[in-house]
Amino acid sequence: MAEPLENLARRLEDDPFFLGCALRLYTTSARLSEQELAERLGCPVQTLVLLRLCRAPKPEGRQFQKDIARIADTYQVHADVLTDAVRRGQAIWHLRQGTASGAGSLLAARDSDGDVNLEEDR
Amino acid sequence: MASPAPLSLDEELDLHRRLVDGDAVAPAQLAEVYLDRLIDFLKGTNDKSIPREFIADAAGDALVSLIKKPASFDPGRNSGELPLWAYLKMAAKRDLQNILSKEQRRKKKSLKNVELSEEAGKYLGADKEPAMILQLKEEAEKAEREILTAVRQGLSAGELQVLDLMLQGERKTAVFAEALGIADLPPSEQEALVQRVKNKLNKRLERRTHG
Numbered sequence: 001m002a003e004p005l006e007n008l009a010r011r012l013e014d015d016p017f018f019l020g021c022a023l024r025l026y027t028t029s030a031r032l033s034e035q036e037l038a039e040r041l042g043c044p045v046q047t048l049v050l051l052r053l054c055r056a057p058k059p060e061g062r063q064f065q066k067d068i069a070r071i072a073d074t075y076q077v078h079a080d081v082l083t084d085a086v087r088r089g090q091a092i093w094h095l096r097q098g099t100a101s102g103a104g105s106l107l108a109a110r111d112s113d114g115d116v117n118l119e120e121d122r
Numbered sequence: 123m124a125s126p127a128p129l130s131l132d133e134e135l136d137l138h139r140r141l142v143d144g145d146a147v148a149p150a151q152l153a154e155v156y157l158d159r160l161i162d163f164l165k166g167t168n169d170k171s172i173p174r175e176f177i178a179d180a181a182g183d184a185l186v187s188l189i190k191k192p193a194s195f196d197p198g199r200n201s202g203e204l205p206l207w208a209y210l211k212m213a214a215k216r217d218l219q220n221i222l223s224k225e226q227r228r229k230k231k232s233l234k235n236v237e238l239s240e241e242a243g244k245y246l247g248a249d250k251e252p253a254m255i256l257q258l259k260e261e262a263e264k265a266e267r268e269i270l271t272a273v274r275q276g277l278s279a280g281e282l283q284v285l286d287l288m289l290q291g292e293r294k295t296a297v298f299a300e301a302l303g304i305a306d307l308p309p310s311e312q313e314a315l316v317q318r319v320k321n322k323l324n325k326r327l328e329r330r331t332h333g
Contacts, residue, residue: 050150
């Protein structure tokens with residue numbers, strides 16, 4: 001299964017429609033490896049590919065809980081960890097877009113991506 | 123993990139209904155069932171020389187389009203045993219055509235600054251003076267070598283590889299990222315860094331070409 005699905009999931013990591021976007025922002029912020037994320041969620045690493053391809057939970061309160069429960073139940077992951085990861089990931093995304101996050105979101109951890117510096121051509 | 127079995131008509135319609143209803147796991151299930159099958163379908167119905175990545179991208183594009191606009195598929199208007207599968211195959215074929223057309227246009231554009239123009243031959247009466255055309259071609263090739271030698275000066279090993287890839291018409295970000303040694307970064311960062319290097323090299327090429 002792995003390669004095409006994994007490649008597709010990675011392609012969509014910048015698309016906030018998919019859960020993979022929030023998960024990527026969360027893992028980068030928390031400096032987690034794939035393995036560590038899987039351990040926290042309580043699932044095999046292979047399950048992460050399918051999680052990434054789920055629709056991101058809608059931010060509105062009741063629907064958010066419903067979506068989290070659906071995803072957690074289907075893929076047997078810890079709902080509380082998933083909730084935390086999605087909230088943080090979505091908050092980081094909104095901060096980057098320059099918009100305020102909705103009520104009930106956690107404050108985003110400071111996100112420090114590794115920078116590869118290239119000299120500009122003069 | 124083995125691919126799940128193909129869906130029955132009822133299962134297809136149920137999956138589509140859940141997409142429409144916004145079931146959070148339906149997109150992942152759609153991709154899991156159909157991505158490999160779409161890739162195999164496109165491979166089997168197209169020229170073997172088409173890069174595997176184009177095929178995979180087209181299959182992915184078809185699925186993402188349906189995921190984001192599930193109402194674009196109307197079970198009532200699509201007949202046949204497995205209408206959703208038929209719809210996805212058509213969408214993937216169309217997406218592959220779009221990718222191939224884009225690639226054609228990109229290649230034409232990237233060649234236009236270094237190729238000898240056919241028009242120059244006409245103005246010089248090419249049909250009457252083939253020797254002059256050959257001379258012009260040699261001068262153009264020599265100018266190209268001199269331009270590229272100047273452009274290459276001072277570039278890092280990774281940047282040199284990127285330049286060669288650009289001149290060969292490479293399109294995929296992943297290949298450029300590999301050349302720059304940044305393949306382990308997230309795709310969005312790879313894209314941004316690759317684009318910075320390409321912009322730098324294009325500036326150099328323009329300066330040398332136009333003086």
